Amino acid sequence: MSLLFTLLSFGQVKVDYTLIDKKITAIPQSETQSTTDIARFIDSNFKTEDDKIRAVFYWITSNISYDIANMYQVDFENNTPKRITKTLKTKKGICADYSMLFHEIASLTGIKSFVIEGYTKQNGKIDVLSHAWCAAKINNEWYLFDPTWGSGYVNNNKYTRKINNLYYKVAPSQMISSHMPFDYLWQFLTYPITNQEFINGKTQINKSKKKFDFISEISRYESLPKTDQLFESATRIEQNGIKNQLISQAYAYTKTAWNNERENEITTKYNAIVTEFNEAINELNDFIYYRNNKFKPALPDEEIKEKIQNPKNKLQKCQDDLFKMGTLNNATILNNKEIMKKAIADALAQSETHLQFVNNYLSKSKLVRKTMFSKISWFGVPLN
Numbered sequence: 001m002s003l004l005f006t007l008l009s010f011g012q013v014k015v016d017y018t019l020i021d022k023k024i025t026a027i028p029q030s031e032t033q034s035t036t037d038i039a040r041f042i043d044s045n046f047k048t049e050d051d052k053i054r055a056v057f058y059w060i061t062s063n064i065s066y067d068i069a070n071m072y073q074v075d076f077e078n079n080t081p082k083r084i085t086k087t088l089k090t091k092k093g094i095c096a097d098y099s100m101l102f103h104e105i106a107s108l109t110g111i112k113s114f115v116i117e118g119y120t121k122q123n124g125k126i127d128v129l130s131h132a133w134c135a136a137k138i139n140n141e142w143y144l145f146d147p148t149w150g151s152g153y154v155n156n157n158k159y160t161r162k163i164n165n166l167y168y169k170v171a172p173s174q175m176i177s178s179h180m181p182f183d184y185l186w187q188f189l190t191y192p193i194t195n196q197e198f199i200n201g202k203t204q205i206n207k208s209k210k211k212f213d214f215i216s217e218i219s220r221y222e223s224l225p226k227t228d229q230l231f232e233s234a235t236r237i238e239q240n241g242i243k244n245q246l247i248s249q250a251y252a253y254t255k256t257a258w259n260n261e262r263e264n265e266i267t268t269k270y271n272a273i274v275t276e277f278n279e280a281i282n283e284l285n286d287f288i289y290y291r292n293n294k295f296k297p298a299l300p301d302e303e304i305k306e307k308i309q310n311p312k313n314k315l316q317k318c319q320d321d322l323f324k325m326g327t328l329n330n331a332t333i334l335n336n337k338e339i340m341k342k343a344i345a346d347a348l349a350q351s352e353t354h355l356q357f358v359n360n361y362l363s364k365s366k367l368v369r370k371t372m373f374s375k376i377s378w379f380g381v382p383l384n
Contacts, residue, residue, distance in 0.1 A: 017054055017165075020054045020055055020058065021058045021062075024045075024046075024054075024059050025058075032059075032063070034088065035084060035088070035104045035105050035108055036108060038059065039109045042109050049138045049139055050139065052110075052111060053111055053136055053145075053169070054168070056102060056106050056111075057145055057169075061150045061161075064087060064091055064101065065093075065151070065152075065161065066093070066094070066148065066152065066154060067093050067097070068154065068159055071094060071129075080100050083097055083100060084097070084100055087100075088101070094148070095131050095133070096115075096132045098147040098148040098151070099147065100115060101147075102115075102134045106134070111136050111137065111138070112137040113135065114134065114135045114136075115132055115133075115134055116133050116134065116144075116186045117181065117182055117183075118131060118132075118133075118179060118180045118181040119131060119180055119246045120179050120180065121178055121199075121201075124201065126199060128246075129246075130182075130246050130250065131148075132148075133145065133146040133147075133149075133167075134147065135186065135188060138169070142172060143170060143172075144171075144175040144188070145168060145169065146167035146175075146179065147167075149164060150164045150168055152164070176193060176203045177203045180195065180198045182246075182254075183233045183236045183237055183254075184212075184236055185214060185217055185221065185236055187214070188214055189205070189212070189214065190205075190211055190212055190214065191207055191211065191212065192214075192240070194240050195240050195242075195243040195247060196241050199243055199244070226265075227261045227262050227265050230261055231258050233254050234251060234255045234258055237250060237251045238251060263330055266325055266330075267330065270322075270325060270340075272321075273318050273322055274340065276314055276318050277314075277315070277343070277347075280312075280314035280318065283307070283311035283314070284308075284311040284315075284347060284350070286307070287307045287308045287311065288354070288376060291354070291373070291376060292376060294373045295361075295373075304358060305355075305358050305359075305362065308351060308355050309355065311351055312354075315344055315347050315348045316348065318344050322337065322344065325337070
């Protein structure tokens with residue numbers, strides 16, 4: 001996605017990484033075939049988070065080349081394991097591949113990391129391609145890393161490797177001058193800037209704005225189910241202003257992903273209801289068989305009641321879960337839901353009739369009980 005190629009002065013303090021870079025360069029080729037192997041080498045040779053994250057950044061920027069042939073590939077949706085495997089094999093990738101690889105190795109070494117999607121600005125102009133970079137929590141502080149821009153540059157459709165430490169361990173307040181996340185949660189700023197401010201170059205911190213506790217919000221975000229994460233992300237993208245086509249595409253993708261995730265979640269819930277309904281029907285049929293057999297073999301009274309109470313309870317749960325399942329757009333499941341609603345209601349009515357019989361039966365003497373049986377029909381076939 002986005003190229004790089006402006007040298008931005010962040011005023012960083014110069015740090016000598018020579019020893020770390022030399023040590024990670026010595027990793028045997030046989031140990032670079034998977035992220036697990038690379039992470040294991042890093043864990044074995046580096047002890048601090050500072051040293052580990054430097055090793056991750058330097059190995060990637062030293063070994064992965066920018067894939068010019070696929071530089072215009074727009075791929076929000078991806079198969080991460082497959083892409084990482086391909087990147088390690090070919091030693092080529094675009095920004096999403098650099099970022100996923102960085103995130104995967106960092107995570108495997110025990111460092112909390114995120115892949116961030118957004119857009120960038122170079123030489124005062126908004127890039128025409130979206131971009132991806134990373135965040136990592138080092139010594140309890142959040143920093144930003146762009147392994148793509150940190151690996152080199154493209155000029156006249158030719159990639160040249162040149163490690164650029166300006167995009168290594170950057171403070172969020174500095175990175176925001178060139179890198180704008182679609183979702184302002186990933187600015188890691190107490191006073192997030194809007195898309196319009198970024199476009200206008202007004203990225204200075206403005207403390208007159210309402211404070212945003214991004215640390216608590218990220219923690220809350222991680223506790224949410226995927227459906228809620230996507231919904232809230234789409235909401236933040238919209239709130240921050242849809243000011244260009246890249247933001248519009250990201251918003252549309254997030255909304256679609258939310259809808260798909262929601263449909264999948266509802267489908268999973270529906271299938272769970274079907275499974276429990278089938279179990280309840282089987283238990284109800286077992287009770288009917290037992291009743292037709294005049295409650296033989298003999299069981300204690302409480303077990304007889306359980307044989308009808310248990311399926312009735314399951315059917316009641318099915319009815320409650322179906323009611324709470326929510327609306328959905330899938331016509332097939334919507335139709336099946338109506339069929340299921342009626343089937344549950346019918347089964348509940350029959351189970352209630354049986355429960356009343358059992359309660360009445362258990363209230364009688366043993367002599368009277370023998371006179372209470374008459375043949376009843378089988379309930380029916382479970383739904384699949």
